[in-house]
Amino acid sequence: MRVIRTLQRSCGRWTGAGEMEEMSGIALRQMRVDRGYQYALDEARERAAQFGIFDDRIEVVEHWREAKSWFAAPVLVAGEVLGSSGGYELLVAYTRLGNLLGMLDREEIAEAKAHLVWVGRPISLELNLITVMVITGETSDLRDDSLNVECIGDC
Secondary structure, X not given: OEEEEEEEEXXXXXXXXXXXXXXXXXXXXXXXXXXXXXXXXXHHHHHHHHHOOOOOOHHHHHHHHHHOOOOOOXXXXXXXXXXXXXXXXXXXXXXXXXXXXXXXXXXXXXXXXEEEEXXXXXXXXXXXXXXXXXXXXXXXXXXXXXXXXXXXXXX
16 A cells, blocks of 8 residues: 555544445536646647557456546545635546546547446545545555545544
8 A cells, every 4th residue: 555645634533434426528628737746648649639548457458449548547636625616536547547638639438428436535524634644555456445545633
């Protein structure tokens, strides 16, 4: 297990294991990305738009070809956790999102198609300032119940 990112916000309770949701390509085009990772996303997007999906792992390429989506779902956090009025921010899988956006640009994937994502969101607000840590196994193993969101502090 490893810490992906630490967020501070005055909201206290999180769903214990994150939630899988479906998002369309249209919605995923609106995803906020930390500035430090924007280059990785842009590079993957440009490469996928020009050449399609390329990966050393054959099963990943085959999955993209057949399912028209990623092999393992990215991890997002709802905007209200970060103090914004809405939307989502990507925490894990910058190149994966870049690949999808490139495939949308190539029109190999329909924008209306739904894709699975992990979403962390608060379930109630409190005044206590806490630190929320998103803890996962290896990022390639983010399936089913492998996402664990924990509260540190007065939860």
